Amino acid sequence: MNINGKTVFIAGATSGLGLGVARHFAEHGANVVLVGRRHHLAEKLADELGDKALGLGADITDPDQVAAAIKATVDRFGTIDININTAGYIDAVPLTQADGTPTDPAKFTRMVATNLVGTFNVMSQAAAVMLTNGPESHDGERGVIINTSSAAAEDGTVGMVGYSATKAALVGMTLPAAREFAGRGIRVNTIIAGGFDTPIFEGFIDDAAIAEQFKHYAGPRRLGMPKEFAAFAAHLVENGYANASTPRLDAGYRIPLTF
Secondary structure, three states, X not given: OOOOOOEEEEEOOOOHHHHHHHHHHHHOOOEEEEXXXXXXXXXXXXXXXXXXXXXXXXOOOOHHHHHHHHHHHHHHHOOOOEEXXXXXXXXXXXXXXXXXXXOOOHHHHHHHHHHHHHHHHHHHHHHHHHOOOOOOOOOOOOEEEEEEEEOHHHHOOOOEHHHHHHHHHXXXXXXXXXXXXXXXXXXXXXXXXXXXXXXXXXXXXXHHXXXXXXXXXXXXXXXXXXXXXXXXXXXXXXXXXXXXXXXXXXXXXXXXXXX
């Protein structure tokens, strides 16, 4: 699918990977919809990207708010061709605390709601719009969905029970979602991201601990940049043969037993 002239709905677009995606796709001629909890920030960033961008406030855990954002997108641009989901939340969620007592499930519940249920809400409603699109090529393509998982889905470490579970679930959704749309023109892929230079780690791991992780990278031994993630997402959109895939984008990083 050619990005130019298409409409991309980005959940989690007000910072980090999502903002990188918004900037990259806007530069390549797409109509860009930035969706985030912070409505005013979404609007401000959209204004910076120009008249082909729209900033919307929505909590993706609320299906009614997602529906309102989807409707606003269709009202403005006519349809949705691409959905990229980068919204996520990380926190330490072990099964038991240091004193051996059970962990309060509140953090786990919040993580499931945001990382998993929220992504499902957006995928479901965006796909419903895509199915109304006319096929754009001899392959019958109508839309592309890309989700964002984490290296923790495959090699999560101590304290990552909650985060790893939600990110592994996104990987698990990929093939059945792609199969659901087999013959109906929607491709579904999930990027398993390694360490990227985004605000998600603030308050979870400090800079020194992040730098210590670089010895576990095959190379380059640095954090990835949002523009690198965005370029990879763009490739998955443009390469019509990429479907039901869960590629890692991580510089060969493997999370060790402990941070």
